[in-house]
Amino acid sequence: MTGQPAARARWFKGHTHCHSTESDGNLPPEAVARWYRDHGYSFLSITDHYILTDPAELDGIETESFILIPGTELAAIPLGQQTHTCGLNISAQLDSRRGATPAETMQMMADDIREAGGIMQVNHPNWMWGLSVDDIRPVKGAALLEVYNMGSGCNNEGDPANGRPPVEAIWDDLLTGGKVIWGVCSDDAHRYTEGHPDGPGKGWIVVKADRLTREDVMNSIEKGDFYASTGVELSDVLSTQEGISLTISPDSRSGFVTRFIGSGGKVLSEVEGLQPAYRFTGEEGYVRARVQASDGSLALTQPVWVCGHRER
Numbered sequence: 001m002t003g004q005p006a007a008r009a010r011w012f013k014g015h016t017h018c019h020s021t022e023s024d025g026n027l028p029p030e031a032v033a034r035w036y037r038d039h040g041y042s043f044l045s046i047t048d049h050y051i052l053t054d055p056a057e058l059d060g061i062e063t064e065s066f067i068l069i070p071g072t073e074l075a076a077i078p079l080g081q082q083t084h085t086c087g088l089n090i091s092a093q094l095d096s097r098r099g100a101t102p103a104e105t106m107q108m109m110a111d112d113i114r115e116a117g118g119i120m121q122v123n124h125p126n127w128m129w130g131l132s133v134d135d136i137r138p139v140k141g142a143a144l145l146e147v148y149n150m151g152s153g154c155n156n157e158g159d160p161a162n163g164r165p166p167v168e169a170i171w172d173d174l175l176t177g178g179k180v181i182w183g184v185c186s187d188d189a190h191r192y193t194e195g196h197p198d199g200p201g202k203g204w205i206v207v208k209a210d211r212l213t214r215e216d217v218m219n220s221i222e223k224g225d226f227y228a229s230t231g232v233e234l235s236d237v238l239s240t241q242e243g244i245s246l247t248i249s250p251d252s253r254s255g256f257v258t259r260f261i262g263s264g265g266k267v268l269s270e271v272e273g274l275q276p277a278y279r280f281t282g283e284e285g286y287v288r289a290r291v292q293a294s295d296g297s298l299a300l301t302q303p304v305w306v307c308g309h310r311e312r
Contacts, residue, residue, distance in 0.1 A: 011235075012207045012217060014043035016121055017073070017086050017146065017186040018200065023048035027192045030058050035192055035200055037066040043207075043217055045071035047086045052093040069214055073123065074112075078105045082130030085109045088144075089218045090118035102135040110141035119143040119222055121184060126155035126167055133165075133173045136181075143222060144184045147171050147300060148230055150202035151188035168290075172265035175286050175303050182221070182302050183288075185228040203230050208237075224302040231297025232256070237289075239304045245277035246289055246301070254294045261288050280306050 019025035020032045027035070029046050036044045042065060046053040055061070055068035062068055070091070075084045076098035083102045087094055090113060097108040106122065113120045121144035125131035136142060147167050148156050158166035165173075174181055185203030192200055207226040209216040220226060227234055236247040248256050258276035260269045263285030269278050278287060286303040 009208050009210050010212075012042035012209060012212055013204055014041055014045075014069075014207060014217065015186060015200075015204050016045050016069075016071070016088055016144070016184060017047050017123060017149070018044070018189040019048050019073075020046055020053070022046075022051045022053065023073075025190045025192070029053050030061060032189075032192065033058055033061045033068060037061065037063070039201060041066065041204070042212055043067045043069055043214075045069040045086070045088050047071040047073040047088075049073050049075060050093070050096060052090065065212065067212060067214060067217070069218065071118075074109050076105050078102050081135070082128045083135075084123040084127075084130070085113070086121040086123060086144075087113035087116065087118045088121060088221070089214065090116035092116050102131055103138050106135070106139045106142065110139055114141050119218070121146060122181075124149040124151070124154045124188065125170060126158060126164065127153060129155070129164060133170050136170070137174060137177060137179060142179075142181055145171055145174070145181045146186055146188075147183040147228065148185040148203050148298070149188050150186065150230065151190070152197040154188070169265055172261065172263075175288075176263045176265075180224075182224040182226070183228050183300050185230050185298075185300070203228070205229070206234070227302065228300045229298065231295070232291050232293050232299035234291070234299055234301075237301050241280075243277060243279040244287055244289060244301070244304060245275065246291065248274045248276070248291060248299075250274055251293075253297075256294070257292050259290045259292075261290055262286060282306060 020029040099105040110120045158164045187200045189200040190198040207220045209220045233249040235249045258271045260278040262268045284306045286305045288303040289301040291299040
């Protein structure tokens with residue numbers, strides 16, 4: 001008997017960090033969800049502070065092409081440091097927790113999120129210069145890092161003159177030490193007004209999954225089978241034992257430059273055009289791709305480990 005052909009994996013655009021009037025946003029959850037649905041997103045997690053948004057309570061929002069993932073944002077200020085995380089796909093509301101240090105606090109949050117069936121995202125580490133590499137590194141279960149939070153005041157590019165690294169450099173430092181943590185872009189939207197600095201539609205992830213179901217999307221996110229974007233669209237990301245290749249979707253911008261980055265944040269290769277590729281040498285530790293368009297927008301692929309120790 002001939003079996004059915006395997007489903008072809010597809011790309012689904014989604015978002016993991018935004019707010020509604022349930023906390024400090026200016027639209028109710030239903031309107032927030034409709035904004036993302038009507039602007040071409042396939043999935044959304046509304047992450048209000050200390051409030052679990054239950055998709056079952058938002059009647060008529062989910063469709064065959066749009067799903068909601070339950071989420072919340074947790075926050076504490078140990079040692080005066082802003083420590084914020086999102087719990088994605090959790091089954092119950094979680095209490096705020098605060099330990100003696102940011103690392104201890106995040107570990108409490110990570111344990112609670114995992115116990116509730118979800119995964120943890122470390123949010124905007126450079127907002128108010130809240131979190132350092134040393135705060136994040138020891139946390140077991142820190143699955144995602146918000147590398148580009150497109151809200152105001154998040155200092156994604158750091159302040160190198162005063163010893164504060166960009167969040168991408170924080171990410172590379174963690175990866176170089178063998179920590180498996182995937183990079184995310186998000187809006188952290190609070191104001192759904194066109195042109196507002198804390199508005200939506202500026203940062204997202206694109207997940208590769210067989211089906212648009214909560215289970216499939218979350219499984220792909222946990223495995224790192226997605227890329228993050230502030231505007232650049234990729235039609236394919238292929239990783240083999242030999243190397244990495246990308247296909248960039250063409251648009252009206254004049255050009256794209258892809259940097260393949262390895263351990264220590266070292267630029268291994270720089271390639272122009274729509275089909276950049278990199279062949280492994282075995283000495284890289286890990287390799288990730290950073291695609292930049294001529295207008296400054298980006299796409300970030302997840303790291304692929306060529307060799308070396310890894311831990312979660």
